[in-house]
Amino acid sequence: MKKLDRFKWPQGQSQSLPFLLGAIACAAGAVLLGCSPKSDTGDAMQDGTALEQKIQAQLLDAKPGSVIEIPAGHFHFDRGLSLRGDGVTIRGAGMNETVLSFKNQKTGPEGLIVWGSNFSISGLTIEDTQGDAIKINDGENISVRKVRVRWTRGPDTQNGAYGLYPVKTRHVLIEDSEAWGASDAGIYVGQSRDVVVRRCHVEQNVAGIEIENTINADVYDNLATGNTGGILVFNMPNLSQPGAGTRIYKNRSVKNNLDNFGAKGTAVASVPAGSGVVVNSNSKVEIFDNDIGDNRSANVIVSSYFSTGYYTTKGVVAAYDPYPKAILVADNRFQGGGDAPDGVDLKALKLLMFGVGGHIPDVLWDGYADPNRKLAPEERICVSNGKAEFVNVDGPNHYKNPRLETAEHQCMLPRLPAVSFPGLI
DSSP: OOOOEEEOOOTTOOOOHHHHHHHHHHHHOEEEOOOSOBBTTOOBOOOOHHHHHHHHHHGGGOOSOEEEEOOSEEEEOSEEEEEEOSSEEEEOSOTTTEEEEOTTOOEEEEEEEEEOSSEEEEEEEEEOOSSOSEEEESOEEEEEEEEEEEOTTOSOTTSOSEEEEEESOEEEEEESOEEEOOSSEEEEEESOEEEEEESOEEESSSEEEEEESOEEEEEESOEEESSSEEEEEEOOTTSSOOOEEEEEESOEEEOOOOOOOOOTTSGGGGSOSSEEEEEESOEEEEEESOEEEOOSSEEEEEEOGGGSSOOOTTOOOTTOOOSOEEEEEESOEEESOOSSOSSHHHHHHHHHHHOTTOOOOSEEEOOOOOTTSTTOGGGOEEEEOTTOOEEEOOGGGTTSSOEEOTGGGOOOOOOOOOOOOTTOO
16 A cells, blocks of 8 residues: 555644645645635635646646645635546545635636546535536546535525536445535436445435436435435436436435426426436336435426427437336335426326325326337336336326326336445445
8 A cells, every 4th residue: 555645734833725735736736726715714815826836837746645634614715626636535624624615716617626536535515616516527436425515595596506526437435425505416426337325415406316327326325305306317318328227225305395496408407396206218227215205296207308398409319218218116115295296287187187185196107118119028117116106197198198007017127236346335
């Protein structure tokens, strides 16, 4: 094991940003675009221009194995942070102790953007970024532990889109973390492979947790509450890979009834307020052993690309599969929900089929099925969930003939394996 370079705030030293940034730069070869912040006491910190020049000169000499320790305190940055390099650890003193605020951010949309593998970040809060809070690109062996991202003004379309945002990554662990107020998804993992999201708390986001175009993901032991949609598994067109193989289990997705504040035209803007778990155009998804309840539109929604409002004007690649396939809903504990759906179509459906005092069943399907694969037993939507009912809302015919199809979807599918990768415990 290589000896790690450690940088700690020396006892008795003034908490100046240049000292902190110098430590980060020397350790990791970071490109740090933040300067001239102020502390909570109002004391101006030293100019970091000279230090930035030094950082640029050190980039070619950046080495893996660096540990950057950020002390307790509430620090203000006016520009985003950027890190390029493998094998770097960023460690704060704790979510409640180390807070990096970007409330007065002038340039750089992200709070922290990272290009690199073997990256770890833990024990801090990033808040009020102009754009995404933490974005991690094109790396593998990514660990995010005990990190909070939030927008302190609460739900707002002007908030950053994504909180914790690994994209095109592999071997990703996000655990014991929080996301509040993202205008798209609090925790979003996109176009990645072998992912675990566990023991996290997501609230006041449009989408609490979203797994998009990702292969092999386990999402478990999380709390999703007070979002527009609790947990989403999507496949979008025209991206680098399709997703498949997501297991959603042992989560609590309850009371996700927040009005949708996503930007118009985005995928999440189509998510009805009051959605517990939503699967859209994805395949091989298991939803089991969860507590899902009191989501006012439906506890589980299974849908296709055709029933969303984010059609691309550039066309869709021929290989894109718009249909949900091989979806299993099993052994969940449903409670309430479906009693006050969002949107004209779902409101009309509820009144037509279930009356003023009724509710939409726990599992709602938009009714779109691949006409060439209707008889493929391994691609069915299966519900093995006690008394849970299944409604087909007949989207292809503009909701003209919605119907209960509980018996037709009582079936079982081969179970998916657990996600595993080196170092995962």
